[in-house]
Amino acid sequence: MATSLSNSPYSLLFHPPSSQKQRYHNSRNPILRVLVSNVIGKMKRRMKALRNDKVNAEFDFEVGKQLYLGMDFGTSGARYALIDKEGNIHAEGKRVYPLFMNKETVDWLQSWKVTLFALLKDVPVSLRSTVVSISIDGTSATTIILDSKTGESFCKPFLYNESCPEALPSVKSIAPANHTVCSGYSTLCKLVSWWNSDNSTKESAVLLHQADWLLWLLHGKLGVSDYNNALKVGYDPEVESYPPWLLSQPYSRVLPSIQPPGTAIGALKESIRTDYGFPKNCVICTGTTDSIAAFLAARANQPGKAVTSLGSTLAIKLLSTRRVEDARFGVYSHRLDDKWLVGGASNTGGAVLRQIFTDEQLEKLSEQINPAEPSPFDYYPLQGVGERFPVADPKMEPRLHPRPASDVEYLHGILESIARIEAKGYSLLKDLGATPVEEVFTAGGGSKNEKWIKIRERVLGLPVSKALQTEAAYGAALLAMKGVTE
DSSP states (O other): OOOOGGGSGGGGGGSOOOOHHHHHHHHOSTTHHHHHHHHHHHHHHHHHHHHTTOOOTTSOGGGOOOEEEEEEEOSSEEEEEEEOTTOOEEEEEEEEOOOOEETTEEOHHHHHHHHHHHHHHHSOHHHHTTEEEEEEEEOTTOEEEEETTTOOBSSOOBOTTOOOGGGHHHHHHHSOTTOTTOSTTSHHHHHHHHHHHOOSOOTTEEEEEHHHHHHHHHHOOOSEEETTGGGGGTOBTTTTBOOHHHHTSGGGGGOOEEEOTTOEEEEOOHHHHHHHTOOTTOEEEOOEEHHHHHHHHTTOOSTTEEEEEESSSEEEEEEESSOOOBGGGTBEEEEETTEEEEEEEESOSHHHHHHHOOHHHHHHHHHTOOTTSOOOOOOBOOSSSOBOSSSOBTTOOOBOOSOOSOHHHHHHHHHHHHHHHHHHHHHHHHHTTOOOOOEEEEESGGGGOHHHHHHHHHHHTSOEEEOSOOOHHHHHHHHHHHHHHO
16 A cells, blocks of 8 residues: 555655754753763663664664665765664765776776775764665666676666667557657666677576665665666556566566565675674665655655756656656656656756856856846757757757857856756646646755756746755665665
Protein backbone atom coordinates (compact mmCIF):
# COMPACT_ATOMS: atom_id res chain seq x y z
CA MET A 1 0.00 0.00 0.00
CA ALA A 2 1.28 3.46 -0.86
CA THR A 3 2.55 5.54 2.02
CA SER A 4 1.47 9.14 2.48
CA LEU A 5 4.38 11.55 2.37
CA SER A 6 3.17 13.30 5.50
CA ASN A 7 3.29 10.05 7.46
CA SER A 8 6.59 8.75 6.16
CA PRO A 9 10.24 9.49 6.94
CA TYR A 10 10.05 11.99 4.07
CA SER A 11 8.08 14.20 6.50
CA LEU A 12 11.36 15.09 8.19
CA LEU A 13 12.06 17.22 5.15
CA PHE A 14 9.11 19.42 5.96
CA HIS A 15 9.95 20.17 9.60
CA PRO A 16 13.37 21.85 9.75
CA PRO A 17 15.51 20.52 12.63
CA SER A 18 16.81 22.82 15.33
CA SER A 19 20.26 24.06 14.43
CA GLN A 20 23.42 22.89 16.11
CA LYS A 21 24.18 26.56 16.84
CA GLN A 22 21.05 26.85 18.95
CA ARG A 23 21.81 23.54 20.64
CA TYR A 24 25.28 24.68 21.66
CA HIS A 25 23.98 28.10 22.73
CA ASN A 26 21.45 26.47 25.02
CA SER A 27 24.22 24.44 26.63
CA ARG A 28 26.02 27.56 27.82
CA ASN A 29 24.24 28.03 31.14
CA PRO A 30 24.94 27.74 34.88
CA ILE A 31 24.18 24.02 34.98
CA LEU A 32 26.88 23.17 32.42
CA ARG A 33 28.81 21.13 34.97
CA VAL A 34 25.77 19.01 35.65
CA LEU A 35 25.31 18.40 31.94
CA VAL A 36 28.97 17.43 31.53
CA SER A 37 28.61 15.03 34.42
CA ASN A 38 25.57 13.45 32.78
CA VAL A 39 27.42 13.09 29.49
CA ILE A 40 30.34 11.36 31.21
CA GLY A 41 27.90 9.01 32.86
CA LYS A 42 26.27 8.22 29.54
CA MET A 43 29.67 7.61 27.96
CA LYS A 44 30.48 5.06 30.64
CA ARG A 45 27.17 3.29 30.09
CA ARG A 46 27.76 3.43 26.32
CA MET A 47 31.17 1.80 26.63
CA LYS A 48 29.66 -0.93 28.76
CA ALA A 49 26.97 -1.55 26.14
CA LEU A 50 29.59 -1.73 23.39
CA ARG A 51 31.57 -4.28 25.39
CA ASN A 52 28.41 -6.37 25.50
CA ASP A 53 28.06 -5.92 21.72
CA LYS A 54 24.88 -3.92 22.08
CA VAL A 55 23.91 -0.63 20.49
CA ASN A 56 21.52 1.59 22.43
CA ALA A 57 19.88 4.05 20.02
CA GLU A 58 18.56 6.24 22.83
CA PHE A 59 21.91 7.79 23.76
CA ASP A 60 22.36 11.46 22.90
CA PHE A 61 24.49 12.46 19.93
CA GLU A 62 27.49 13.22 22.13
CA VAL A 63 27.77 9.54 22.94
CA GLY A 64 26.28 8.12 19.72
CA LYS A 65 22.77 7.61 18.35
CA GLN A 66 21.30 5.94 15.29
CA LEU A 67 22.45 7.72 12.16
CA TYR A 68 21.59 7.26 8.48
CA LEU A 69 24.11 7.60 5.65
CA GLY A 70 23.22 8.88 2.19
CA MET A 71 25.61 9.16 -0.75
CA ASP A 72 25.06 11.08 -3.98
CA PHE A 73 27.01 10.12 -7.10
CA GLY A 74 26.67 13.00 -9.55
CA THR A 75 28.27 13.81 -12.87
CA SER A 76 31.69 14.95 -11.63
CA GLY A 77 31.92 13.82 -8.02
CA ALA A 78 30.18 12.34 -5.01
CA ARG A 79 28.98 13.57 -1.61
CA TYR A 80 27.81 12.00 1.61
CA ALA A 81 25.50 13.21 4.38
CA LEU A 82 24.99 11.59 7.78
CA ILE A 83 21.73 12.51 9.53
CA ASP A 84 19.72 11.55 12.60
CA LYS A 85 15.98 10.94 12.97
CA GLU A 86 15.34 14.64 13.44
CA GLY A 87 17.08 15.43 10.16
CA ASN A 88 20.13 17.06 11.71
CA ILE A 89 23.35 16.66 9.72
CA HIS A 90 26.18 15.22 11.84
CA ALA A 91 28.78 14.88 9.10
CA GLU A 92 29.09 15.54 5.39
CA GLY A 93 31.79 15.60 2.75
CA LYS A 94 32.58 15.34 -0.93
CA ARG A 95 35.05 13.77 -3.34
CA VAL A 96 35.96 14.46 -6.96
CA TYR A 97 36.16 11.32 -9.08
CA PRO A 98 39.75 10.19 -9.67
CA LEU A 99 40.25 9.41 -13.34
CA PHE A 100 41.55 5.92 -14.03
CA MET A 101 42.29 5.23 -17.68
CA ASN A 102 41.58 1.99 -19.51
CA LYS A 103 43.42 2.23 -22.80
CA GLU A 104 42.12 5.53 -24.19
CA THR A 105 38.91 5.77 -22.17
CA VAL A 106 38.12 6.58 -18.54
CA ASP A 107 37.50 3.53 -16.36
CA TRP A 108 34.40 4.91 -14.68
CA LEU A 109 33.66 1.76 -12.70
CA GLN A 110 37.04 1.97 -11.01
CA SER A 111 36.61 5.69 -10.40
CA TRP A 112 33.19 5.23 -8.80
CA LYS A 113 34.34 2.27 -6.71
CA VAL A 114 37.36 4.10 -5.33
CA THR A 115 35.18 7.12 -4.55
CA LEU A 116 32.59 4.96 -2.78
CA PHE A 117 35.10 3.52 -0.35
CA ALA A 118 36.81 6.87 0.05
CA LEU A 119 33.49 8.34 1.22
CA LEU A 120 33.00 5.47 3.66
CA LYS A 121 36.45 6.21 5.03
CA ASP A 122 35.59 9.92 5.26
CA VAL A 123 32.75 9.20 7.69
CA PRO A 124 34.17 10.13 11.11
CA VAL A 125 35.44 7.05 12.94
CA SER A 126 33.59 8.13 16.08
CA LEU A 127 30.25 7.99 14.23
CA ARG A 128 30.59 4.83 12.15
CA SER A 129 29.35 2.50 14.89
CA THR A 130 26.01 4.35 14.92
CA VAL A 131 25.30 4.11 11.16
CA VAL A 132 22.35 1.72 10.88
CA SER A 133 21.48 2.15 7.19
CA ILE A 134 22.97 3.35 3.90
CA SER A 135 21.42 4.40 0.58
CA ILE A 136 22.86 5.85 -2.64
CA ASP A 137 21.53 7.91 -5.53
CA GLY A 138 23.10 7.99 -8.98
CA THR A 139 22.73 9.67 -12.35
CA SER A 140 19.59 8.66 -14.23
CA ALA A 141 19.98 6.21 -17.14
CA THR A 142 23.65 5.48 -16.42
CA THR A 143 23.67 1.81 -17.37
CA ILE A 144 25.99 -1.06 -16.44
CA ILE A 145 25.72 -4.62 -17.80
CA LEU A 146 27.46 -7.30 -15.77
CA ASP A 147 28.18 -10.99 -15.94
CA SER A 148 26.19 -12.35 -12.98
CA LYS A 149 28.61 -15.28 -12.62
CA THR A 150 31.75 -13.18 -12.25
CA GLY A 151 30.52 -9.67 -11.43
CA GLU A 152 32.66 -8.33 -14.27
CA SER A 153 31.21 -5.82 -16.73
CA PHE A 154 30.55 -6.91 -20.30
CA CYS A 155 31.30 -3.42 -21.60
CA LYS A 156 32.08 0.08 -20.41
CA PRO A 157 29.16 1.84 -18.71
CA PHE A 158 26.68 3.77 -20.82
CA LEU A 159 26.75 7.21 -19.21
CA TYR A 160 23.66 9.31 -18.52
CA ASN A 161 24.42 11.66 -21.43
CA GLU A 162 25.21 8.98 -24.02
CA SER A 163 22.68 8.46 -26.77
CA CYS A 164 22.11 5.25 -28.74
CA PRO A 165 20.04 6.49 -31.69
CA GLU A 166 20.65 3.28 -33.65
CA ALA A 167 18.46 1.42 -31.13
CA LEU A 168 15.61 3.93 -31.19
CA PRO A 169 13.67 2.46 -34.15
CA SER A 170 13.65 -0.95 -32.48
CA VAL A 171 12.47 0.52 -29.17
CA LYS A 172 9.77 2.62 -30.83
CA SER A 173 8.49 -0.47 -32.63
CA ILE A 174 7.57 -2.18 -29.34
CA ALA A 175 6.86 0.67 -26.87
CA PRO A 176 3.67 2.74 -26.70
CA ALA A 177 3.79 6.04 -28.59
CA ASN A 178 5.58 8.84 -26.73
CA HIS A 179 6.71 6.51 -23.94
CA THR A 180 9.65 7.60 -21.78
CA VAL A 181 11.89 4.92 -23.32
CA CYS A 182 11.42 6.46 -26.78
CA SER A 183 14.59 8.50 -26.50
CA GLY A 184 18.10 7.57 -27.57
CA TYR A 185 19.24 8.48 -24.04
CA SER A 186 16.91 5.97 -22.35
CA THR A 187 18.24 2.95 -20.49
CA LEU A 188 16.25 0.67 -22.77
CA CYS A 189 17.92 2.09 -25.90
CA LYS A 190 21.28 1.46 -24.26
CA LEU A 191 20.32 -2.11 -23.43
CA VAL A 192 19.07 -2.78 -26.95
CA SER A 193 22.21 -1.24 -28.44
CA TRP A 194 24.40 -3.54 -26.36
CA TRP A 195 22.23 -6.59 -27.04
CA ASN A 196 22.40 -6.09 -30.81
CA SER A 197 26.13 -5.35 -30.99
CA ASP A 198 27.78 -7.49 -28.32
CA ASN A 199 28.74 -11.05 -29.20
CA SER A 200 29.26 -12.15 -25.60
CA THR A 201 27.26 -14.95 -24.05
CA LYS A 202 24.15 -13.21 -22.78
CA GLU A 203 22.61 -15.90 -20.57
CA SER A 204 24.32 -14.62 -17.44
CA ALA A 205 23.97 -10.87 -18.13
CA VAL A 206 22.25 -8.55 -15.66
CA LEU A 207 21.53 -4.84 -16.04
CA LEU A 208 22.17 -2.39 -13.21
CA HIS A 209 22.00 1.36 -12.92
CA GLN A 210 24.82 3.35 -11.35
CA ALA A 211 23.20 3.46 -7.90
CA ASP A 212 22.32 -0.26 -8.08
CA TRP A 213 25.89 -1.19 -8.91
CA LEU A 214 27.36 0.86 -6.08
CA LEU A 215 24.86 -0.58 -3.60
CA TRP A 216 25.68 -4.09 -4.86
CA LEU A 217 29.29 -3.51 -3.89
CA LEU A 218 28.02 -3.00 -0.33
CA HIS A 219 25.38 -5.75 0.02
CA GLY A 220 26.45 -8.37 -2.55
CA LYS A 221 22.97 -9.30 -3.87
CA LEU A 222 23.20 -8.89 -7.63
CA GLY A 223 20.19 -7.79 -9.67
CA VAL A 224 18.24 -5.38 -7.43
CA SER A 225 17.07 -1.90 -8.46
CA ASP A 226 14.41 0.68 -7.56
CA TYR A 227 11.44 1.93 -9.55
CA ASN A 228 12.87 5.45 -10.00
CA ASN A 229 16.06 4.25 -11.70
CA ALA A 230 14.13 1.59 -13.65
CA LEU A 231 11.64 4.03 -15.20
CA LYS A 232 13.77 4.64 -18.30
CA VAL A 233 14.25 0.94 -18.93
CA GLY A 234 10.46 0.57 -19.18
CA TYR A 235 9.34 -0.43 -15.69
CA ASP A 236 5.79 0.71 -14.88
CA PRO A 237 5.73 1.96 -11.26
CA GLU A 238 1.97 2.44 -11.33
CA VAL A 239 1.24 -1.29 -11.75
CA GLU A 240 4.57 -2.27 -10.15
CA SER A 241 5.79 -4.52 -12.93
CA TYR A 242 7.53 -4.56 -16.28
CA PRO A 243 4.93 -4.23 -19.09
CA PRO A 244 4.08 -7.20 -21.35
CA TRP A 245 5.53 -5.48 -24.42
CA LEU A 246 8.93 -5.42 -22.66
CA LEU A 247 8.76 -8.85 -21.03
CA SER A 248 8.14 -10.42 -24.45
CA GLN A 249 11.58 -9.34 -25.66
CA PRO A 250 14.57 -11.73 -25.45
CA TYR A 251 16.67 -9.18 -23.54
CA SER A 252 14.06 -8.89 -20.77
CA ARG A 253 15.86 -11.63 -18.84
CA VAL A 254 18.70 -9.25 -17.99
CA LEU A 255 16.37 -6.80 -16.22
CA PRO A 256 16.80 -6.43 -12.44
CA SER A 257 14.13 -7.05 -9.81
CA ILE A 258 12.50 -3.85 -8.59
CA GLN A 259 11.76 -2.49 -5.12
CA PRO A 260 10.49 0.91 -3.96
CA PRO A 261 13.25 3.42 -3.18
CA GLY A 262 14.35 3.18 0.43
CA THR A 263 13.67 -0.56 0.80
CA ALA A 264 16.02 -2.66 2.91
CA ILE A 265 17.94 -5.09 0.67
CA GLY A 266 20.32 -6.76 3.11
CA ALA A 267 23.11 -6.28 5.58
CA LEU A 268 26.37 -4.50 4.80
CA LYS A 269 29.00 -7.05 3.78
CA GLU A 270 30.83 -8.35 6.83
CA SER A 271 34.25 -7.64 5.34
CA ILE A 272 33.35 -3.97 4.76
CA ARG A 273 31.67 -3.70 8.14
CA THR A 274 34.69 -4.96 10.03
CA ASP A 275 37.22 -3.03 7.94
CA TYR A 276 35.45 0.29 8.43
CA GLY A 277 33.89 -0.18 11.86
CA PHE A 278 30.19 -0.15 10.97
CA PRO A 279 27.76 -2.02 13.26
CA LYS A 280 26.38 -5.52 12.68
CA ASN A 281 22.88 -4.15 12.17
CA CYS A 282 23.87 -1.78 9.33
CA VAL A 283 21.39 -2.27 6.45
CA ILE A 284 21.75 -1.35 2.76
CA CYS A 285 18.64 0.16 1.14
CA THR A 286 17.57 0.72 -2.46
CA GLY A 287 18.35 4.16 -3.83
CA THR A 288 17.01 6.56 -6.44
CA THR A 289 18.20 8.99 -9.11
CA ASP A 290 20.18 12.10 -8.23
CA SER A 291 17.43 14.51 -9.24
CA ILE A 292 14.81 12.75 -7.13
CA ALA A 293 17.14 12.67 -4.14
CA ALA A 294 17.57 16.43 -4.54
CA PHE A 295 13.79 16.82 -4.66
CA LEU A 296 13.41 14.85 -1.43
CA ALA A 297 15.96 17.09 0.22
CA ALA A 298 14.00 20.22 -0.73
CA ARG A 299 10.91 19.58 1.46
CA ALA A 300 8.39 19.97 -1.37
CA ASN A 301 5.71 17.81 0.22
CA GLN A 302 2.35 18.86 -1.25
CA PRO A 303 0.90 18.63 -4.78
CA GLY A 304 1.65 21.89 -6.54
CA LYS A 305 5.06 22.25 -4.88
CA ALA A 306 7.97 22.12 -7.30
CA VAL A 307 11.75 22.14 -7.36
CA THR A 308 13.78 23.82 -10.07
CA SER A 309 17.40 22.69 -10.17
CA LEU A 310 19.63 25.42 -11.60
CA GLY A 311 22.84 23.54 -12.23
CA SER A 312 24.68 23.06 -15.50
CA THR A 313 21.25 22.52 -17.01
CA LEU A 314 17.74 23.50 -15.89
CA ALA A 315 15.58 20.68 -14.53
CA ILE A 316 12.12 21.00 -13.04
CA LYS A 317 10.14 18.53 -10.95
CA LEU A 318 6.56 19.08 -9.79
CA LEU A 319 4.67 17.01 -7.21
CA SER A 320 1.41 16.00 -8.86
CA THR A 321 -1.57 13.81 -8.08
CA ARG A 322 -1.62 12.76 -11.73
CA ARG A 323 0.98 10.93 -13.77
CA VAL A 324 1.99 12.72 -16.98
CA GLU A 325 4.33 11.43 -19.69
CA ASP A 326 5.02 12.62 -23.21
CA ALA A 327 8.33 11.86 -24.92
CA ARG A 328 7.56 14.49 -27.59
CA PHE A 329 8.37 17.15 -24.99
CA GLY A 330 10.79 15.22 -22.80
CA VAL A 331 8.18 14.97 -20.02
CA TYR A 332 8.03 11.96 -17.70
CA SER A 333 6.78 11.05 -14.23
CA HIS A 334 8.54 9.31 -11.37
CA ARG A 335 6.54 7.69 -8.61
CA LEU A 336 6.98 9.10 -5.11
CA ASP A 337 4.93 6.98 -2.70
CA ASP A 338 1.29 7.73 -3.62
CA LYS A 339 2.06 10.77 -5.80
CA TRP A 340 4.02 11.58 -8.95
CA LEU A 341 7.05 13.70 -9.73
CA VAL A 342 6.42 15.19 -13.15
CA GLY A 343 9.20 17.01 -14.90
CA GLY A 344 11.69 17.55 -17.63
CA ALA A 345 15.18 18.92 -18.25
CA SER A 346 16.23 21.72 -20.58
CA ASN A 347 19.68 22.16 -22.09
CA THR A 348 19.74 25.77 -20.91
CA GLY A 349 21.29 26.60 -17.54
CA GLY A 350 24.46 27.48 -15.70
CA ALA A 351 26.82 25.90 -18.21
CA VAL A 352 25.83 28.58 -20.73
CA LEU A 353 26.50 31.33 -18.18
CA ARG A 354 29.99 29.96 -17.51
CA GLN A 355 30.77 30.03 -21.22
CA ILE A 356 30.33 33.80 -21.09
CA PHE A 357 31.15 34.95 -17.55
CA THR A 358 33.45 33.92 -14.72
CA ASP A 359 32.00 33.16 -11.30
CA GLU A 360 33.39 36.48 -10.04
CA GLN A 361 31.77 38.37 -12.92
CA LEU A 362 28.45 36.63 -12.34
CA GLU A 363 28.47 37.70 -8.71
CA LYS A 364 29.46 41.33 -9.33
CA LEU A 365 27.19 41.86 -12.34
CA SER A 366 24.21 40.26 -10.61
CA GLU A 367 24.50 42.79 -7.77
CA GLN A 368 23.84 45.59 -10.26
CA ILE A 369 20.67 44.05 -11.76
CA ASN A 370 17.27 45.51 -10.87
CA PRO A 371 15.12 42.34 -10.76
CA ALA A 372 11.86 44.32 -10.72
CA GLU A 373 12.59 45.73 -14.18
CA PRO A 374 11.80 43.42 -17.15
CA SER A 375 14.60 42.83 -19.63
CA PRO A 376 13.86 43.74 -23.26
CA PHE A 377 16.13 40.98 -24.57
CA ASP A 378 14.70 37.66 -25.70
CA TYR A 379 17.36 34.94 -25.80
CA TYR A 380 17.36 31.15 -25.84
CA PRO A 381 20.64 30.31 -24.06
CA LEU A 382 22.02 26.92 -25.10
CA GLN A 383 25.53 25.44 -24.99
CA GLY A 384 25.14 23.97 -28.44
CA VAL A 385 22.55 22.89 -30.98
CA GLY A 386 19.50 21.05 -29.66
CA GLU A 387 16.85 21.33 -26.95
CA ARG A 388 15.00 18.64 -24.97
CA PHE A 389 12.37 20.46 -22.90
CA PRO A 390 10.00 22.32 -22.96
CA VAL A 391 10.66 22.37 -26.71
CA ALA A 392 11.90 19.10 -28.16
CA ASP A 393 13.97 20.23 -31.13
CA PRO A 394 17.35 18.56 -31.78
CA LYS A 395 18.10 21.25 -34.37
CA MET A 396 17.37 24.31 -32.23
CA GLU A 397 20.18 26.87 -32.43
CA PRO A 398 21.34 28.91 -29.42
CA ARG A 399 20.06 32.50 -29.45
CA LEU A 400 22.34 34.87 -27.52
CA HIS A 401 22.28 37.99 -29.71
CA PRO A 402 22.09 40.92 -29.91
CA ARG A 403 24.60 41.56 -27.15
CA PRO A 404 24.26 45.00 -25.53
CA ALA A 405 27.26 47.11 -24.60
CA SER A 406 26.45 46.67 -20.93
CA ASP A 407 27.41 43.31 -19.42
CA VAL A 408 24.86 43.94 -16.67
CA GLU A 409 22.08 44.22 -19.25
CA TYR A 410 23.39 41.15 -21.09
CA LEU A 411 23.42 38.99 -17.96
CA HIS A 412 19.99 40.35 -16.97
CA GLY A 413 18.64 39.30 -20.37
CA ILE A 414 20.12 35.80 -20.14
CA LEU A 415 18.84 35.22 -16.59
CA GLU A 416 15.37 36.43 -17.52
CA SER A 417 15.32 34.34 -20.70
CA ILE A 418 16.16 31.20 -18.70
CA ALA A 419 13.34 32.13 -16.32
CA ARG A 420 10.94 32.33 -19.29
CA ILE A 421 12.01 28.84 -20.36
CA GLU A 422 11.34 27.65 -16.80
CA ALA A 423 7.88 29.27 -16.86
CA LYS A 424 7.10 27.67 -20.22
CA GLY A 425 8.09 24.29 -18.75
CA TYR A 426 5.68 24.57 -15.83
CA SER A 427 2.95 25.81 -18.18
CA LEU A 428 3.50 22.78 -20.40
CA LEU A 429 3.17 20.39 -17.45
CA LYS A 430 -0.16 22.00 -16.56
CA ASP A 431 -1.37 21.74 -20.16
CA LEU A 432 -0.49 18.05 -20.17
CA GLY A 433 -2.61 17.46 -17.06
CA ALA A 434 -0.26 17.78 -14.07
CA THR A 435 -1.23 19.56 -10.86
CA PRO A 436 -0.70 23.32 -11.43
CA VAL A 437 2.44 24.68 -9.77
CA GLU A 438 1.86 26.86 -6.68
CA GLU A 439 5.34 27.32 -5.20
CA VAL A 440 8.87 26.72 -6.45
CA PHE A 441 11.91 25.76 -4.38
CA THR A 442 15.33 26.22 -5.94
CA ALA A 443 18.32 23.90 -5.77
CA GLY A 444 21.68 23.86 -7.53
CA GLY A 445 24.31 26.54 -7.92
CA GLY A 446 21.81 29.06 -9.29
CA SER A 447 19.91 29.00 -6.00
CA LYS A 448 22.64 31.24 -4.52
CA ASN A 449 21.78 34.13 -6.85
CA GLU A 450 19.18 36.22 -4.97
CA LYS A 451 18.60 38.59 -7.91
CA TRP A 452 17.83 35.63 -10.17
CA ILE A 453 15.30 34.34 -7.63
CA LYS A 454 13.55 37.74 -7.70
CA ILE A 455 13.54 37.75 -11.51
CA ARG A 456 12.03 34.27 -11.55
CA GLU A 457 9.36 35.24 -9.03
CA ARG A 458 8.26 38.04 -11.35
CA VAL A 459 8.35 35.93 -14.51
CA LEU A 460 6.69 32.87 -12.95
CA GLY A 461 4.21 34.88 -10.92
CA LEU A 462 4.82 32.50 -8.03
CA PRO A 463 6.67 32.45 -4.71
CA VAL A 464 10.23 31.23 -5.30
CA SER A 465 12.72 30.44 -2.54
CA LYS A 466 15.95 28.58 -1.97
CA ALA A 467 15.44 25.03 -0.73
CA LEU A 468 16.48 24.55 2.90
CA GLN A 469 18.46 21.48 1.85
CA THR A 470 19.93 21.41 -1.64
CA GLU A 471 22.21 18.36 -1.55
CA ALA A 472 21.00 15.10 -3.08
CA ALA A 473 23.05 13.19 -0.47
CA TYR A 474 20.62 14.48 2.15
CA GLY A 475 17.72 12.98 0.19
CA ALA A 476 19.59 9.68 -0.08
CA ALA A 477 20.07 9.72 3.70
CA LEU A 478 16.30 10.10 4.09
CA LEU A 479 15.83 6.97 1.98
CA ALA A 480 18.31 5.16 4.22
CA MET A 481 16.20 6.20 7.20
CA LYS A 482 13.02 5.07 5.47
CA GLY A 483 14.48 1.60 4.93
CA VAL A 484 14.82 0.88 8.65
CA THR A 485 11.93 2.88 10.15
CA GLU A 486 8.94 1.80 8.04
